Amino acid sequence: MSLRIGDKAPNFTANTTQGQINFHNWLGNQWGVFMSHPADFTPVCTTEIGRVANLKSEFTKRNTKVLVVSVGTKADLTPLESHNEWIKDVNETQNANVDFPLVEDPNKEIADAYGMIHPNANDTLTVRSVFIVGPDKLVKLIISYPASTGRNFSEILRVLDSLQLTANYQVATPADWEDGQDCIVVPAVATEDIPNKFPKGHTIVKEYLRTTPQPNL
Numbered sequence: 001m002s003l004r005i006g007d008k009a010p011n012f013t014a015n016t017t018q019g020q021i022n023f024h025n026w027l028g029n030q031w032g033v034f035m036s037h038p039a040d041f042t043p044v045c046t047t048e049i050g051r052v053a054n055l056k057s058e059f060t061k062r063n064t065k066v067l068v069v070s071v072g073t074k075a076d077l078t079p080l081e082s083h084n085e086w087i088k089d090v091n092e093t094q095n096a097n098v099d100f101p102l103v104e105d106p107n108k109e110i111a112d113a114y115g116m117i118h119p120n121a122n123d124t125l126t127v128r129s130v131f132i133v134g135p136d137k138l139v140k141l142i143i144s145y146p147a148s149t150g151r152n153f154s155e156i157l158r159v160l161d162s163l164q165l166t167a168n169y170q171v172a173t174p175a176d177w178e179d180g181q182d183c184i185v186v187p188a189v190a191t192e193d194i195p196n197k198f199p200k201g202h203t204i205v206k207e208y209l210r211t212t213p214q215p216n217l
């Protein structure tokens, strides 16, 4: 059975470019973005890892740690040597400083636990999977992209913002929501409780659609 939203994120202990980590302990009370990419020394992946490194302050602002796994490593190097050599290329070509861990997964155990290998796309390499994991270690988001499409990391940050608003303020976010726009009061909040909980105001569009200004601004 593949991993689904709400499931406990599988824990693992693994060697990384920053030493051995236990995933759950490493996350601590923070949010996590755990993502796979097909292979080291490939063009799209190089731009992605550089982009994530250059978004460091955005992830930090959201109390979020990033972890990356790939099973596609260079044949004449150990997995960690491959990751470390490739990081040098990423830093050079993307004007970046990659300082988040890249995990080695020589037996594909982590990739299998997270369902990151989609055999009908490629039976040996991971696709571009993204898992957002909450401080409770539960999976909050799962997205898979094909190898040929680099991810939109603005979208990952947008979802983190939405998830954190929901966790902290009992609001959801509407279609195409962007930071600063009105939010939706979750159905669990009774209409009579809205004025107390959302003192910035609210609009009742329908009894099931109640909006309020973004509460954390």
Ligand code: BEZ
Residues within 6 Å of the ligand: 038, 039, 042, 043, 044, 045, 046, 147, 148
């Ligand atoms: C890339 O990162 O460019 C890539 C990796 C595997 C397959 C296709 C593209």
